Amino acid sequence: MTGTPSRRRHLSALRTPLGVxxxxxxxxxxxxxxxxxxxxxxxxxxxxxDDILAGPSAEHWAGTDNLGRDIVFRTLVATRLSIELALSATLIAVVVGLVLGVAPQLLGRRAGRLVTASINIAVAFPGLLLALFFAVVFGIGATGAVLAIGLAGAPSFARLVQTMVAGVVSLDYVAAARTAGVGRFRILVRHVLPNVAEPLVVNATIGAGGALLAFAGLSFLGLGVQAPAYDWGRLLFDGVSALYVNPGAALVPGLAVLVTGLSFNLFGESIAKAVGVPTQGTALAPRTVVAPRRSTDHAGPATEAPVGGTDDVVLDVRDLEVAFPGADGPVQVVRGVTFAVRRGEAVGIVGESGSGKSLTALAVSQLVDDLGQVDAERLRFLGEDLLTSDTAARRKMLGTSMAMVFQDPMTSFNPTRRIGGQLAEVSRHHHGLDRKQAMARAVDRLGAVRIPAPERRARQYPHEFSGGMRQRAMIGMGIMGSPSLIIADEPTTALDVTVQQQVLDLLAAIRREDDVALVLISHDVTVVGEVCDRVLVMYAGRIVEDLPAADLATAGRHPYTQALVAAVPSMDTALDEPLAVIPGRPVDPADVPPGCAYAARCPLATERCRVEDPPLAGDERGRVACWHAGEPIEPMQLSTTRTDVP
Structure with missing residues (x-):
């Protein structure tokens, strides 16, 4: 039953003694x-x-006050006003905190930073001081006290919301929504807020207990509820004056505040312990790849990116650079990347983690974080300049003509929405279809990516799909339109070998049937070599070799390319010899050495390599950036670990 796991997690809080x-x-x-x-x-x-300040008796269990009124009855009646005021203050705190917490995602970078700084300053002040400050500002009375406590509690809720929202917006399904051209406000309402609602409600429950105690404190100080109205804090204030005559006048309302506050706090904490997001781990398995049919129309030697105007060029990138702020100035993580992808062509990008593969793809798809700076001599998709100002037309083009398949299928979808609805949103937003037509299109696309029983599956949530089915559904989202380019970032990560083959076969079939260009990012040179027409080898943020995929296993000319290939065991690998490794560590983008970045790890490096950076030069065999391109490397240089390299 849909939603059952969530309900079960909530009900599990009632199975503990504390929760009950x-x-x-x-x-x-x-x-x-x-x-x-x-x-x-x-x-x-x-x-x-006649019975003023009487002690406990059978008629008055906790005695009477200075007018002879029953303390127990007054405490019971004061429950309504005390709870109403506490919940009102909590509601104000949650609403204001929610607005402030999501503001940085809706506003521009400067305004967002100003809001964040204001929240940080407010959180630094003790809540009691803020409450007293606002109580003075809004005046004595119940209304002023509600506003004071609500606004004093807002900064902590704002910090909580800000943290949770920041975690959600970094996930792939939000990036996919951005690629589809969905606006910030709609992303916030449809994708972000439903995923932070549960912890926010739990924390609001805990916060209600704190608001109750704070309100009782203000009333006790004479800043809250004023006579003739009374809440528990007011009763406590009146009872203290007669503490030595009738202690019950103060103890009973004080006990009511204590028990109620603890019940709210502890019940919220019980739910918080019971509610959690389950994680699923999938063991990594060796990869098995079946080669799809290759496109021969666009194969051939790789050269410089076309200067422009070629009809079959889908993506044209020239001197792409991506930088992020660093302690000592901007850190360039992508440095002068140049390549082109033609219609129906499959281009693979390989390299170690941190080489700039994924950031290159994110820059092309306009998904680089706001702090990142993207520059290029040319960055064109289907002839459109992606470096110009963002427009609705460009977002629509990216949402319908470019598909992004992310690495982790579990984070590719919003866990709070059904699969069909998430796919249908693309057609409703970009194609102008109504709800029924968009859902029919979503079911059709789920069937196109070979998901069985697509009508039933469209009504299910992401957690009801297996990892491979989620990945296929993500590809289905990409082909809701008519994509000219599919960018697949590690699409087979954490999938078993059978599912890997199915996903790769699916991408190959889509490419073959619709003449779609494919950019495949992977650590696995075997996958790329079998699936793609061309391979771009990246190291330290730049392309060090661009060669035909058929030459990758045997004719790579850059030492790094040869090392990547040699590091993949095969059926011919000698069992009694050390496995090939790449010595040392990848270069830190913030501290790229002069000369060739690979020189410290390269067995062929000379003094020239350490002082002069080789250009990416092209010939009939491709492009390579190395002063010793094609020079042979002894097998022992690839099969032992060098300990002298830092």
Missing amino acids: VTALLAITVLVLAVVAPILWTDSAKAVDT
């Missing part, structure tokens, strides 16, 4: 808040001047 007790207490208090004023208001108002 606190839940019963909280329910009892809420019931009293409703029925107590109806049943006992008259008894609470009854004045008996």
Whole structure:
């Protein structure tokens, strides 16, 4: 049943002794808040001047106040006002905190930083000082106290929301929505807020207990509820004056505040412990690849990116650079990347982690983080300049003509929305289809990516799909339009070998049938060599070799390319010899050495390599950036670990 796991996690809080007790207490208090004023208001108002400040008795269990009114009845009746004021203050805190927490995602970078700085300053102040400050500003009375406590609690909720929102917006399904051209506000409402609602409600429950205590404190200080109205704090204030005559006048309302506050806090914490997002791990398995049919129309030697105007060029990139702020200035993580992808062509990008593969793809798809700076001599997709100002037309083009398949299928979809609805959103947003037509298109695309029973699956949530089915559904989202380019970033990561083959076969079939260009990013040179027409080898943020995929295994000319190929075991690998390794560590983007970045790890490096960076030069065999391109490397240089390299 849909939603059952979530309900079960909530109900599991009631299976613990603490959860049961606190839940019963909280329910009892809420019931009293409703029925107590109806049943006992008259008894609470009854004045008996002959029985002033009387001690506990059978008639008055906790004695009477300075007008002879029953303390227990007044405490019970005060439950409603105390709970109403506490919940009102909590609601203000949550609403204001929610607005402030999401503001940095809706506003520009400068305004967002200003809001964040304001939240940080407000959080640094003790909540009690803020409450007293706002109480003075808004004036004495219940209304002023509600505003004071609500605004004093808002910064902590804002910090919580800001942290949770930042975690959600970094996930792939939000990036996919951006690629589809969905606006910031819609992303916030449809994708972000549903995923932070659960922890926000839990924390609001805990916060209600704190608001109750804070409100009782203000009323006790004379800044909250004023006579003749009374809440628990006001009763406590009145009871303290007669503490030595009748201690019950102060103890009973004080006990009500204590028990109710603890019940809210502990019940919220019980739910918080029970509610969690389950994680699923999939063991990594060796990769098996079946080569799809290759496109021969566009194969051939790789050269410089076309200067422009070629009809079959889908993506044209020239001197692409991506930089992020660093402690000592901008850090360039992508440095002068140049390549082109033609219609129906499959281009693979390989390299170690941190080589700039994924950031190159994100820059092309306009998904680089706001802090990142993207520059290029040319960055064109289907002839459109991606370096110009963002427009609705360009977002529509990216959303329909470029498909992005992310690395982790679990984060590719919004876990709170059904699969069909997420796919249908693309057609509703870009194709102008109504809800029924868009859902029919989504079901059709799920069937196109070979998901069985697509109508039933379209009504399911992402957690009900296996890893391979989620990845296929993500590809289905990409082909909701008519893509000219599919960018697949490690699409087979953490999938078993059978599912890997199915995903790769699916991408190959889509490419073959619709003449779609493919950019495949992977650590696995075997996958890229079998699937792609051309291979770009990246190291330290730049392309060090561009060669035909058929030459990757045997004719790579850059030492790094040869090392990547040699590091993949094969059936011919000698079992009694050390495995080939690449010595040392990848270059830190913030500290790229002069000369060739690979020189410190290269067995062929000379002094020239350490002082002069080789250009990416092209000939009939491709492009390579190396002063010793094609020179042979002894097998022993690839099969032993060098310990002298830092």
